[in-house]
Amino acid sequence: MTSTTHYPVWDSFIRGYHWLQVMSVAGLWYTGTEGLMDWHFAIAYFLLALLLTRLIWGVIGSETAQFRHFVRSPSTALQYLTAIRRGGESSNVGHNPAGAYMVVAFMLLLATQLTTGLFANDDIISEGPLAQYVSGELSSLMTSIHAINFNLILGAIALHVIAITVYLLRKDNLITPMITGKKALKANPPKMHNGLVAWGITAAIGSLIYFTWAEEVVAYLW
Ligand code: HEM
Ligand code: HEM
Numbered sequence: 001m002t003s004t005t006h007y008p009v010w011d012s013f014i015r016g017y018h019w020l021q022v023m024s025v026a027g028l029w030y031t032g033t034e035g036l037m038d039w040h041f042a043i044a045y046f047l048l049a050l051l052l053t054r055l056i057w058g059v060i061g062s063e064t065a066q067f068r069h070f071v072r073s074p075s076t077a078l079q080y081l082t083a084i085r086r087g088g089e090s091s092n093v094g095h096n097p098a099g100a101y102m103v104v105a106f107m108l109l110l111a112t113q114l115t116t117g118l119f120a121n122d123d124i125i126s127e128g129p130l131a132q133y134v135s136g137e138l139s140s141l142m143t144s145i146h147a148i149n150f151n152l153i154l155g156a157i158a159l160h161v162i163a164i165t166v167y168l169l170r171k172d173n174l175i176t177p178m179i180t181g182k183k184a185l186k187a188n189p190p191k192m193h194n195g196l197v198a199w200g201i202t203a204a205i206g207s208l209i210y211f212t213w214a215e216e217v218v219a220y221l222w
Helices: 012-035 035-059 072-085 095-121 136-169 175-180 195-220
Strands: 005-008 182-186
Touching: 012 035, 012 095, 012 136, 012 175, 012 195, 035 095, 035 195, 072 095, 095 136
Parallel strands: none
Antiparallel strands: 005 182
16 A cells, blocks of 8 residues: 655645635625625725736646646536546546536636726715726626626535535545645645735735725725
């Protein structure tokens, strides 16, 4: 029997980004539907800084974070799904070829939500910082897309949690590595980069967003 060792597979930024994103989306859902717009904007700016960093980390980050390492052709994804349906090996280092499509879909959905939010208005006093540069009709259209797209995000989250549960039932626990960062592997650990670099990028982007758009709403929070 080949022995396994616990190797790092998710760096601190990917893990922090993931769980902070979960909390942010929950907070944005609550504040968006309750009309708590100052909090909604503040959390959205934080998520924007996280997502922009994740996109940069997808180019310069750890092997498991890099898009070129996990985004595969649709046929590879289908072959993978057929193989695991037949009971083949499902454990993978990093995202599997099918899961990669979920990651890309999530990022596109969140980017759409953040972009439309910047142009949205609540018909009362709050509007995204870019709404003033477009016509009232375009701002209303962006607001409608913002509401509709959120339902797509909820659908994607449901599918995501179902998929993770199916893996769990197949005795492939993906959740623990997303918390501890480590996974038992027989060989070939992925090349990891220091997540602190990504956190530094988040701080830089966050400061830029803060001084451009967020200073005023943050001052109103308390
Ligand atoms: C707001 C809800 C959620 C969103 C938007 C979300 C989004 C994402 C994204 C974008 C990734 C890819 C991470 C990356 O490469 O940077 C991911 C991975 C992952 N998520 Fe979530 N997630 C959500 C909720 C959850 C929940 C509740 C769980 C636990 C049950 C979970 C477990 C995981 C796991 C285990 C992975 C790694 C999958 C793998 O090994 O390929 N997620 N999620
Ligand atoms: C991923 C990030 C975001 C999520 C998940 C989110 C979610 C939501 C939700 C669920 C609503 C309630 C929609 C409804 O009325 O049915 C909402 C409303 C709103 N959001 Fe966001 N939002 C995000 C980003 C943003 C950003 C970046 C801004 C602007 C800086 C923004 C500005 C607004 C405004 C002005 C409304 C009120 C629209 C209305 O009254 O219909 N949102 N958002």
